[in-house]
Amino acid sequence: MTDEMRIQVMRGGPYVVSGGVPLKEMAPVRTLNDEPVAWHELREFDESRDMYALCRCGRSNDKPYCDGSHANGEWPEAETADRGPMAARAGRVEGPAGVMLDDESLCIGAGFCGTRTANAWDLMGEEGGDARERVADMAAMCPSGRLALLAREGEAPVEPELPREIGVVPGGPLWVRGGIPVESADGAPWEALNRRTLCRCGASAAKPFCDGAHGDLHFDER
Numbered sequence: 001m002t003d004e005m006r007i008q009v010m011r012g013g014p015y016v017v018s019g020g021v022p023l024k025e026m027a028p029v030r031t032l033n034d035e036p037v038a039w040h041e042l043r044e045f046d047e048s049r050d051m052y053a054l055c056r057c058g059r060s061n062d063k064p065y066c067d068g069s070h071a072n073g074e075w076p077e078a079e080t081a082d083r084g085p086m087a088a089r090a091g092r093v094e095g096p097a098g099v100m101l102d103d104e105s106l107c108i109g110a111g112f113c114g115t116r117t118a119n120a121w122d123l124m125g126e127e128g129g130d131a132r133e134r135v136a137d138m139a140a141m142c143p144s145g146r147l148a149l150l151a152r153e154g155e156a157p158v159e160p161e162l163p164r165e166i167g168v169v170p171g172g173p174l175w176v177r178g179g180i181p182v183e184s185a186d187g188a189p190w191e192a193l194n195r196r197t198l199c200r201c202g203a204s205a206a207k208p209f210c211d212g213a214h215g216d217l218h219f220d221e222r
């Protein structure tokens with residue numbers, strides 16, 4: 001077994017995952033009003049291999065694994081996401097709860113940032129109460145890493161301790177948890193964040209990351 005967990009983007013091909021990374025299927029838990037409020041582990045893949053390949057083009061007949069279908073014709077495989085750090089790209093929302101970083105380019109539309117009655121942006125303007133905890137919870141459940149809460153500018157984000165694993169989101173991306181490094185096909189590392197989402201439908205305009213395009217595509221798991 002290799003000691004380092006890592007995900008390598010292959011040019012024109014899959015994600016090669018090495019280091020014995022656990023692979024699980026994870027889905028949002030929704031209220032009766034269809035608001036996502038938590039994550040639920042549906043199953044753990046029986047993955048005992050040190051190395052395995054996950055589909056990146058959306059064509060595999062063995063999802064989430066690659067079956068070589070990427071080779072059946074052209075697909076838009078180029079990694080087009082911004083290479084800079086999230087903190088440099090993100091907007092700032094400041095308030096009594098601290099500083100919320102908001103990097104819209106990472107958004108996948110998961111919807112953990114608001115309910116019918118409150119959202120992270122409004123909560124940032126609230127004095128006292130549990131506004132800070134609620135923003136921190138919303139940010140922590142956002143799989144893409146769009147939102148991050150800092151006590152003050154320059155400090156490290158308040159982040160949950162996540163196990164180093166990959167969550168396969170039904171009809172959606174791969175949720176890379178715990179800061180597992182992702183390496184571009186050109187060998188350059190992508191910024192390691194505690195929460196990241198990788199496109200597996202092949203339609204994102206910000207590859208290798210998900211940009212929510214799977215929703216319009218009605219990405220079919222099968």
Ligand code: FES
Nearest residue numbers: 199200201210213
């Ligand atoms: S999985 Fe491809 S855009 Fe989300």
